[in-house]
Every structure is written in structure tokens, then in C-alpha cells.
Amino acid sequence: MIRKMLAAVVAAGTVGVLALSGCSGGGGDVNAQAQQFTKDTKAQISFSWWGNNDRADQFGKAIALFNKEYPNVKVTRSFAAFADYWTARSTEAAGHALPDLMMMDAGYLSEYAGKNLLQDLTPLRSSVMPLDGVDDSSLGAGKVDGKLESVPLGTNTWSMMYNKDLLDKLGIKYPTDNMSWTDLGNFVREVDKAGASANPSQFGSSDYTDGLPGFIYWLMQQGKDVFTKEGKPAFTQQQVIDYVDSVKDMRTGGSFFPIKRDVALDPLNGFLAGQAALWFNFSTTLLQAMTDSKTEHIGIVPAPSPDGVDKHVLAQHPSLLLSVSANSKQKAAAAALLNFLVTSPDVAAVFGTSLGVPATEEGRAAAAKANATPADAAILKYASDMAPETTASYPLLPAGYGTVEAKWGELHQQLEYGQLSSKQFAQQFFDEMSLSLGN
């Protein structure tokens, strides 16, 4: 009796679990759905993104604008912080229950596309998702194996930001857009010297070899490949050693903002706390730089070049992308919303540059006009100033890139605390890549 009851309960439970995890496969013929889709089609779609409350308010406004054109599409929204966002998506992916439209990151794109979790959007460009005014070149960032798995919502470019207030106080000239890495080293030492007696003491920069994007930029400047077509590293351990050793004397000589304090300030850092002059990051983080360091006087120039090279090798990097999930039953409606968010100048006016530099000419104009916050203005100016030199294309990041980038940061911290040599750093980084990349 008891055994029978137990068996029944277990069976019921198993069925329940199967139903939950189970098989809500793709949503029929996409093209047919797209052909039938009109401004009056009724649909309900889900849309998820990462970000803070400001961004949620902005998306609220953008979706209200969308609903003026498509009044019968109901959009349910959800958002979370970046790390939590990906935890939630990965569990949903396991159950084929991803949101219809979702924000995508370049570091995760290959992984999701490789697992057939995303819809190839190419066929929809002739119907619901024309992407009018978007350059084909910028769409390259959303392609995996020739399929349009994702569309960039905006772009940004690698850059060097500097705190003008701090440099003014110390009486040091601003960095320029034609410095070499050697010049930069001298600049950092100069700031250290002048800032040593300040309270709290001021520094030139944190160790700027601490992130993988910086290394990618360094490789691109030398015209080197970063990843192979198979998603494996195209660089050697020796190149990694050369890169981190290029600032070895400054690291061991205490010229950088102390790592102990960087760690203690996390999620801020020396620059964001207003105590270091320089920060290397993608251009759209200028807004964060101004907010966190509580000054609008932040300048932005390209990062230095190797000695003897007088041009920059800059590439548009997709700041954020949008993808339609393969399990969506409302792909046409989701793609229509995607098209609206990427191309509508009104949406660009709502967001400014906080999602990246808008993908269309009209979008950029609207962002510049509508709310010329100091950050928007500077980011747009940097984008247009650098346009002639923005000729390279950003490497396609292989599956597992997110894990590898995090590993670089973790190992670099050990390097800065003096627990690893640069050789061990390179060795362990390669170990992680062989485990995590391109699988």
C-alpha cells in the first residue's frame, strides 16, 4: 500500500519535472509568421535585459513608444544585474524557456548561438525586421557562422579616460591622442610623483594590463589575430608574458594604484574613486566614470600606440546586442520590437548613449539633440572623431570567452599581489583556455 502510494507520488513528480523542463520546441514557420504579421496582430512577448532602475524606466518609455505603433503587442518585462541575468538565462536555456527577446553580450553570443538557442534573423530582414539605416558592417558583430543570431543595439570603442580635476590640481598636462606606451609610462610616473604628497595620495593609473580587452587591443594594434576560426587562441604564451611584463617595473616598483585598495574599493576602483588619473575601458563607460567619480570633467582619447606607430587601430565593439530566442512562439513580434528598439530615433532620444552609440545616423542625431548630457556629448564626439581610424573589426569572441575573461582578471590579481610570476600567469591562463574555449 505505502509502496504503491510512494510509487504514484514519484511518478507524478517525475511527470511534473519533465513537463517543466520539457519540450516546448520552436514556434512553427518563422517566415509564414512574419508574412502574416501586421501592425494590428495580437501577441504577447517577454523581454529581458540587465541593468539598473534607470535603464528599466527608459525601457518602459521605449516600449510605450513601440505600443503606439503596435498597440496589440503586449510586452512583459524583466531585468536583473548582469551576473544574475546570466544565471537566470542559463537555467531557462536548459528548459527551452528563454524570453522571446533578450539582451545579449558579445562574450556569450557564440555560446548561445552554438547551442542553437537563438533564431537566425536573416530571413526576417525582408519583412518585420528591415533594420533600415543600420550599416551592414556593424551587423557583423552579431553574426555567427554567417547567421544573424543577434543585432547590436549600439556600439562603443576602446578608449582611455582621464580625470581632468585631478590633473589640474597636480598641475599636469592632459594625456593626448598620440601617445606611445612609453610616453604613457612616463606620464603615470609623473602623476605618482606629483600626487604622492596629496591626501589621499593620487596615482597615475591602476595596472592597465588587468583586463583581457586591453590585451586584445594590444594585439590588434600590432596587426595580429586574436582568435582562430575554430575559436582557439591565435596568440602565444610568450605574447601574454610580453604584454604583462611591459609594465613589470611599474608593477613591482609601486607606480600603480595599490591592488589592495583596488580590491577594497570594488566595485569601484582607484579611478572611479577619484584617486587615479587614468582608466581604460570601452567608450560608453564614460557615463559611469562621470557618475561614480562625481565629476563631469572626464576626458576621453584613444589608448596609446606602440612606439613609432602614429595611427590607431580601433574597432567598433558591440556594447549590447539583442537576440530572439529559438524557443519563442512569437518570433515575428519579438523581431518587430527588436527592429523598433534598434532603428527608432525616438528610442535613441530616450536612451542617449547609455546602450552604446546608436546604430543609425538618425539615432545618433536624436541622441545628440535630445539630451546632450556631458557624457552623451563626449561619447558621440569621440565616436565621430575616431570614425576615420575605426577601420578594424572586433574579433568574434568564441564560446567560453566570458569565463576566460573572468579568469584573466582573477589571475592578474594574483600577479599583482605577487603570488604568480608572469610565466605562471600565462601558463595558467592557457590552461583555462584549453578547458573553456570553443567547446
Place this chain on the structure above:
Amino acid sequence: MMTVQVAPGAQNVAPRRRATRRRRDTRAGYIFLSPWLIGFFVLTAGPMVASLVLSFTNYDLFSTPSLVGFANYTRLWTDSNYLQAVKVTVLYVVIGAPLKLIVALAVAVLLNSARGGSGFYRSGFYLPSLIGGSVSIAIIWKAMFIDNGVVASIGSFFGGPPAESGGWVGNPSMTLPMLILLTVWQFGAPMVIFLAGLKQVPTELLEAASVDGAGRVRRFIRVTLPMISPVLFFNLLLELIHAFQVFNSAFIISNGTGGPVRSTLFYTLYLYQRGFQSFQMGYASAMAWVLLIVVGLVTFMLFRTSKAWVHYAGDEK
């Protein structure tokens, strides 16, 4: 015993009716139990079995798991981060749990001998336990021990290192003490249990001991401690198991990294990183099962040794 009214002249019907009735009772019992049973099988036992199976596979959440035998388990012993996580967690358990119990017992003894206001102090000391596991306390803890924070400023005022040298949070040798301090500070729950145990110690025994010339320390060691040993055993068990599973505080203080330089990379934190950040669910499941087995072994060994040092009142010995 259940009594069954039997109608006259229906003697041979009664057993069957009794059986039906009992069956009906059983069924009702299971229906009332079903919320718990469903919860247990679907939310606890099911996932546990699943994770045991997954621990022998390579599973990234997206694709079908593929069997790899014991590879996940053997990989553990060559993974330097795993060994670091074991080291950090063992240190935390071995230092943190006993320290917390000592503080809890000391405060309980003080409160037990207090004449007035013990209710107030008891609540006051218990308060950190209520909020201690919460996210907000970990955030405040971090703010206190950060670069240029309260603790660093006080330290430098009394001649310690300058306030702007990373605080405890930035110094790998200080992060574990900081987290141990956080757990020790939450001594309220074991303290309340100790206090209840201390109230049970018969005063006639203590009086007899003092008549025989035993001092305070001797009375405590020879009479009080043996008398509260069951409570001590219970607290020790609970705190050890609890300490093995520490996660929240380290996750928040290191922003989920286990840093600086892996000094707060607790077992469960590393498990979380592997499972939900690198999507290596099979590997994470193997880690979870090793932890379960270790905690099980520790518990088993404690029970075995308990015969030697735990005294229950009314025991023959």
C-alpha cells in the same frame, strides 16, 4: 486503540468494515501528508538523485549530459582552486566554529549569573543572530573593514597601518579573520541554547561540590561542563555543519569572486562559480557530493566520540 461500534448481529461484517475504515484513514493520512511528500520528492530527493547522476557526467545546462565516469571526481585533486577552497573552508570550520561556541558559552555563563536585566542582555546578544545571515549585514561588515573604513581608521589612530592601505578587505591575510569575526559575532543562537542548558544544572550538585572545597573553575569544569555536555554536543554539531556551508558573507564581501587572491574562496562559493558561472554542472555536482560525504563523515565521527564525553542524566554510567 481505535474502538469500533459493532451493530448487534453483524459480527462477521465487522472485520471487513474495520479494514475499510483503516484503509480510509491511511488514505486521509497520505492526503494530508501529500504537500510535504510532493515537496520532498520533487524539490529535495529528486534533485539530489539528479545531482548524483550528473556528477558522473559532463553537463553544461544546455546540451545533453554525457557520461564521463569518475573524471569529475579525479579532476578535483588536480584543481588548484579546489584545493584552495578546501583549505580556506577547513580553516574557517576549525577556527570559526569552536571560537563561536567558546564565546557563546562564556556569555551564557555570565548571563546565567546575572541578577537583573538578563532578559534585556539576552535579547541584545541574540539580535546579531537574527540579522547576521542577511545580505545587509555582510554589506555593512564590508563597509566597516574597507579601505579607509571605520576599522582601518581606528587601527591607524592607534598606530596601525595607514587607513588608506586597503583595509582588511584588500589584504588577503586579513579576509579570513574578518569573516570568522563575522560568524563569531553571531553567537546568539548557541548562546540561548547554552543558557537553557545552564539553567538545568542542579544547584545541589554545585553546592555539594563547593562544600567539598571545589573552587569556581573546578566546579565549572567538573560539574557544569559534564552536565551541559549534551547541549554542547548539539551546538557543536550544528555549528560545524553550518560552517561547512558558509556562502553569503564571502559571496557579498568578495563580489562573488572569492578574492582577493582566492583568500575567501569557500567551498560552496567555488561550487557556485563552477556551476552557475562556468556552467560545469557535472563538476559542481561532484563537488557537492564530496562535501555531503565529508560532512556526513564528520557527523558520524562526532557521534562515535560523543559516547566518551557526552553524559546524559539518568545514564547508568
